[in-house]
Amino acid sequence: MKFAMESLSLVGRKNFLRIIHRKLRGKLYTLTDVEKIFRILADNIRSVSLPPISRAELFLADGCNLNCTYCFEGLKPRRLMPLELAQTAVERLVKEWSRDEKVVGIALFGGEPLLNWPVLKRVVEYAKENAQRSGKQVSFFVTTNGTLLNSERVRFLKDHQVYVMLSMDGLPEVHDRHRRTVKNRPSFSLVWRGFQLLREHYETFDVRMTVMPDTAPLLFESVMFLSEHGVSNIVIVPAFGVEWRLDDRKVYWQQIRRIAEHFRSAGRQDSASVRISPLQDLEKTEELVKRIGGGSEQNDFGCYSGCYAGANGVAVTSSGEIFPCSAFVGSKELRESYRLGTVQEGLNNFRRQELYVLNRYGGLKCQQCSLRSFCQGTCMVANHYATGYLVEPDPMTCQKTAFYVSIAKRRVHEACMASGLTHLGSGEGEKNEDWVDSDLLGS
Amino acid sequence: MFAEGRRQWIKKLLGGVFGIIGLATLGSTIGDEEAHAIAHSLVPNSTELSGGPCNFTCTPTYCPSCHGTYCPNCHPCYQATYIPNASSMGGAVKG
Numbered sequence: 001m002k003f004a005m006e007s008l009s010l011v012g013r014k015n016f017l018r019i020i021h022r023k024l025r026g027k028l029y030t031l032t033d034v035e036k037i038f039r040i041l042a043d044n045i046r047s048v049s050l051p052p053i054s055r056a057e058l059f060l061a062d063g064c065n066l067n068c069t070y071c072f073e074g075l076k077p078r079r080l081m082p083l084e085l086a087q088t089a090v091e092r093l094v095k096e097w098s099r100d101e102k103v104v105g106i107a108l109f110g111g112e113p114l115l116n117w118p119v120l121k122r123v124v125e126y127a128k129e130n131a132q133r134s135g136k137q138v139s140f141f142v143t144t145n146g147t148l149l150n151s152e153r154v155r156f157l158k159d160h161q162v163y164v165m166l167s168m169d170g171l172p173e174v175h176d177r178h179r180r181t182v183k184n185r186p187s188f189s190l191v192w193r194g195f196q197l198l199r200e201h202y203e204t205f206d207v208r209m210t211v212m213p214d215t216a217p218l219l220f221e222s223v224m225f226l227s228e229h230g231v232s233n234i235v236i237v238p239a240f241g242v243e244w245r246l247d248d249r250k251v252y253w254q255q256i257r258r259i260a261e262h263f264r265s266a267g268r269q270d271s272a273s274v275r276i277s278p279l280q281d282l283e284k285t286e287e288l289v290k291r292i293g294g295g296s297e298q299n300d301f302g303c304y305s306g307c308y309a310g311a312n313g314v315a316v317t318s319s320g321e322i323f324p325c326s327a328f329v330g331s332k333e334l335r336e337s338y339r340l341g342t343v344q345e346g347l348n349n350f351r352r353q354e355l356y357v358l359n360r361y362g363g364l365k366c367q368q369c370s371l372r373s374f375c376q377g378t379c380m381v382a383n384h385y386a387t388g389y390l391v392e393p394d395p396m397t398c399q400k401t402a403f404y405v406s407i408a409k410r411r412v413h414e415a416c417m418a419s420g421l422t423h424l425g426s427g428e429g430e431k432n433e434d435w436v437d438s439d440l441l442g443s
Numbered sequence: 444m445f446a447e448g449r450r451q452w453i454k455k456l457l458g459g460v461f462g463i464i465g466l467a468t469l470g471s472t473i474g475d476e477e478a479h480a481i482a483h484s485l486v487p488n489s490t491e492l493s494g495g496p497c498n499f500t501c502t503p504t505y506c507p508s509c510h511g512t513y514c515p516n517c518h519p520c521y522q523a524t525y526i527p528n529a530s531s532m533g534g535a536v537k538g
Binding site: 028048 | 471472473481482483484
């Protein structure tokens with residue numbers, strides 16, 4: 001469908017202006033100049049070819065039965081996605097958006113998606129039939145708070161190979177601090193019941209821990225708690241949209257370091273069986289340090305800018321509106337600029353192209369960053385919340401990279417010293433660590 | 444004498460202010476060629492923006508860029524490592 005207004009969005013203009021301003025630093029330029037550049041830019045953007053969309057997040061329910069303090073979606077009325085709309089979205093994804101892709105992914109999302117259980121069930125079955133008819137495969141993912149799980153539901157999810165991510169923050173007192181019910185009651189005991197059911201039926205599922213500044217000091221204990229209760233996949237995520245003061249950030253990284261050291265200790269029985277997201281990144285950074293050494297060279301891994309929201313994945317709200325990803329839905333400013341259309345009327349590809357170009361351009365600071373080779377990229381929405389710009393990296397991400405590099409370099413250095421080699425990691429790890437603690441943490 | 448000086452000063456000030464505003468709203472200091480160059484530099488290789496392979500742990504079960512175990516947007520990496528069974532799939536990210 002052709003959209004009448006194919007000019008840059010408000011957020012797009014703000015971000016592109018930021019880039020242009022940097023490029024024209026020291027020069028006098030006018031609004032006319034900026035408009036001229038915007039016009040040419042819009043023409044260029046139209047020529048960008050987009051990849052197929054092969055993943056969709058469906059907001060089966062807008063509302064939630066919990067009211068977590070850090071949730072980027074806020075408290076919403078319990079609007080449920082009608083079955084017909086969900087089926088249309090699935091059909092669009094399988095037949096139209098994914099083009100020739102042979103595998104499509106559907107994330108059952110919310111709010112709390114299990115509030116719309118009858119539709120969830122039908123969507124899974126419908127998508128399987130639909131994909132089969134088109135000669136494609138479909139995979140399912142659900143993110144749930146676990147409070148509405150029962151044996152029958154867990155069996156259904158398991159039988160249909162729906163991979164589960166359970167939101168649980170660790171120790172009961174940590175979990176209950178921010179994960180409250182709508183009536184402001186603690187939710188741990190409710191989640192624990194769902195957790196036990198998942199453990200019974202699933203060989204493996206993920207637990208996502210959201211860390212707040214005030215729960216960061218108990219992060220290590222929380223990870224140990226989950227690990228002792230048999231959780232094999234733990235994803236640790238610092239909450240975004242909240243203020244992380246310098247001291248909070250230090251505590252967070254100290255805790256991550258403690259976890260890393262614990263699981264790295266020789267002879268640790270549980271290290272092989274638990275997969276914790278930051279530690280995997282750390283190992284990968286170590287591999288990179290070994291391979292490319294000091295890391296001051298520029299290289300283009302193609303993903304330093306990170307995600308491709310809107311390019312090959314979209315989120316569909318319960319009313320059928322399409323956004324680049326679920327995180328965009330939580331911000332009014334981003335929602336207004338990056339509404340990509342509706343399931344009924346189709347996609348606004350110009351908006352997708354605009355966002356793709358911005359994302360591809362990456363962080364402004366990233367262009368000259370000496371750690372760029374080690375960076376895993378940033379989340380545009382996290383950038384927006386932290387800095388006000390999609391193209392200015394979230395400081396937490398920069399700290400993460402510096403932290404991984406400093407530890408990785410130290411490890412490589414130690415390994416080299418132990419094996420008599422000195423050409424790698426010549427003590428820079430220590431130097432970098434100072435940098436993490438002073439300059440970067442202070443930024 | 445003093446009044447005349449003040450008048451001149453005010454005239455200069457107003458001229459400067461309106462001049463800047465006028466230039467900012469109407470004028471142009473950048474040529475077409477430079478404008479094109481800047482616009483093009485924002486869309487590098489515009490027809491080839493397909494994304495490269497990711498060097499990190501963007502697997503079906505974990506995306507470092509959005510911290511999720513299912514990132515619908517880490518397509519190149521996701522596709523490279525995709526195995527459609529329950530143990531290799533992740534869940535979407537929220538929080």
